[in-house]
Amino acid sequence: MTLGGFLNQLLQMLLVALAAPLLMGWVNACRAWLQNKSAPSLLQPYRVLRKLLHKDAALAENASWLFRFAPYVIFGCMWLVAGIVPVVASELPFAAAADVIALVGVFAVARVFISLAAMDIGTAFGTLGARREMLIGALAEPALLIIFFNFALISQSTSLTTIVDTLAHREFALYPSLAFAAVAFVMVLLAENARVPVDNPATHLELTMVHEALILEYSARHLALIEWASAIKLFAYCAIGIACFAPWGIAQAGDWNALPLAVLAAVAKLMIAGAGLATLEAVSAKMRIFRVPEFVATAFMLAMLGLLLSYVFEV
């Protein structure tokens, strides 16, 4: 681990943690503009976080240690993921842990903890949210794995670094299998990050909630951590998508000259991703909860098709 690499890694982790709420703010602003409303400031999520951190936490009397412990675990998981996904530079020191299967596993850990914490208090809505989260997760996780296998097949490795390096240096050609994987990835992104059409993040109707229902009981610093973790999760998903599907511009580690360009490229790509997400949300309507399995099953099917097609076409 060189000093340069270590600095790179630290830089990325801080950057991601600080930039995630900004991405959230950008998505919200785009959505507001598309709905012909005036948008809140881009820094609004920071203000919300600061407000929450100042408050006193109100915990239920029967809350166990899990309830207090879960937000830290979730934040830690998401921060870990954000630290190992290549955003501006590949071959970070922690990148040895950036195995795609491990990535899916880390997401799963976060999911388990938040579901358990939601059920901890024993209210109806918490359990409702936990069951729905597990339903979506049960189908989205295999889909995500198969999507990653698509890339693993092409680059002959499950390490995210290798994948990015292989894909960044291929000649440009039409790959139908990657197109299918891309569509499947977008669908999984929508499902996992609780976006329309799977779940409306701005809803206040408890019966339609999935993600919101899980965090109904949280307040103050716990809620701040969980909100921050959701923002980092969205950031991480976008970063994974960009790294796999549009990897041009990512610098090699230790290559300080390419860094400014990489940062610029990353910012531009994230802005486009955020705007695209907002557009998708604006043109879709939220699905009924029992259509969600079909939605995610379709994502799984597309990912499988992409995998099979890469066998048939030998690409």
Place this chain on the structure above:
Amino acid sequence: MEILVLLGVPLLGGATLALFGSRRWAPELGVASSLVTFLAAAVLTARVIRDGPLTTFAGQFFIDSFNVVLVALTAFVAFTTALFSRPYMRIEAERGKVKAGALRLFHAMFQVFTFTMLLALTTNNMGILWVAMEAATLSTVLLVSLYRTPESIEAAWKYFILCSVGISQALFGTILLYFAAEKVMGSGGTALLWTDLNQVKSQLEPTVMSLAFVFLLVGYGTKVGLVPVHNWLPDAHAEGPTPISAVLSGLLLNVALYAVVRCKVLTDGALGAGFAGNLMMGFGLLSVVVAAFLLSRQRDIKRMFAYSSIEHMGITTFAFGMGGVAATFGALLHMTMHSLTKSAIFFAVGHAAQNTGTQIMDDIRGLIRTNPTIGWGLMLGAIAILGMPPFGVFASEFIILTTAMREQPWATPFLLIGLGVAFAAIFGKVQPMVFGETALPRLAHPPALLPVFVHLALVLMMGIFIPPYLAAWYRQAAALIG
């Protein structure tokens, strides 16, 4: 030249009847059209017997002693059915079971159906064979549902869907066949001609040909009515009007089996005898046994005889599968005899059902009393189809059974069981129908049963004495199929 008449007349007749089919003279026009077709077929037959195999129109049509038998048979049975349907459909229309528009459809489509069958038999191009088979299905779908009862609609739906899906398998088989042929002969129209394929059959790729034959057997086998893809057959044959049951049972099954045998010849050349034959034997035996047992549980007379058709087609398929001159001779004879006998039975059954107003066997009794001709026709027909001597079916079944005992002894118990069960069932059901007690009065007008007795007379004649030129003809065809 004869082929032009053979194919052109039914097509023209169909077109004319589509326009004028509701007139009073429409049935007569239909009969005339079928008569001319039959005469053309007779002339063609004489020519082929005299001169040998015939190829015309740049090789697109091919008549040898195998399909000329079937061409003559098809034209003949179509003619007698047209004769039969003249008074029969008139009575049906009078009783209000069919409307005038439906009658027009019937007469027109009957001619078109004859055309498609003859096209399938005379074409040399395997692709056109497929097209004609599909067209045969299409032209009869609306005829099966002619009476517009819920049962007939259901029968037509099953017929349509199952046969179309089956035929799509046959299309895939044809594509594979073309694929194998293209490698040897280059692309272009000649790669699907049976005569050319027959020349190069030993060079066709074995894996592709085996796959192709499986698809072709499943596909065309659906139309033959082989178990397990036979589900459409009892319904379609039972719910349609009697003339349609007669031609479906008597003719279409033969044409489909003809297609299978043509493919078998090619496959045997590519893979060596054994693969295709074993498959056909297996399916044939399965059909015999299953049909025999299902037959004994039927209550509707037409359904019972439809299952009997499945059984006899199973025997024929088995015989073709066995291969060798004797078995093939028996199979060809059986195809002819079954055609004539089954259509005769359906004619008699049709009149019986028309008189009593029902097709349920328990409700039909004492036909001998109400109308002796129908009663005797049915009795003799049943005896004939059961394989009693001196009728021709006995002769063909005898040949097939003895060959089986000699070459495939393991199959003989199945055949005997199947035939035995069918015998008991049909005889047991027909006997009370003909000789039982009844309260119905005698029929006012005489039914047109000449076709029945003509068919039965032919079958009887073939049972007692096969004319030498006919025997030579069959032997020639058998040698061709090998």
Place this chain on the structure above:
Amino acid sequence: MPLSGQLINVLAAVMLLIAFAMLSQRRILSLIELFAWQGVVLAASTFIVAYTTGQGHLYISGVLTVALKVVALPWILFRLIHRLNIRWDVETLINIPTTMLIGIALVIFAFNLAQPISQMASTITRSTLGIAMACVLLSFLMMMTRRKAVPVVIGFLAMENGLFFAATSATYGMPMVVEFGIALDVLVGGFIFGIFFFQVRETFDSLDTRHMEKLRED
């Protein structure tokens, strides 16, 4: 791989996608639109192969496909839907996620089946033979899992599309006379289906296939 080969692969992938989409569609109007799009993709693929290999008869084949499967048949089906006044087929025999999983299994089976033949073929499109077979099997699955009569028929027509695609990928299409015959058959079949549906509707007052399961072995 040259551009034409890539384009054909993309089109084949789109065909497979359309076959899956038809499996999961509930609205009958969308089914017909998907069927029309399948025809477009098929014709486009035929034209590209015709251009690349210089086989003139494939141009005619492509035009025939467009005329029949993009224009004539969807038009007949649309008119049928409007006159029969049906819109939805909400029930399927098995739910949609399970259908998709079975579909994936069928695709794997079809790819395996087509592998030996693909290797023997000499066309530029031979890798698409597995996809064509998969489309055929998926359409067959669609025929089996539907309750209303019209989606069953659309499944059948989609199966014909798949077979046509198989013919184009393995052997650059069949001889022209055969293709004309098949096209005629499909067209006539479409008409007869139309007439037949009216009869079904008249007799049963509905196009649900459950009405047509009464004749059984007794």
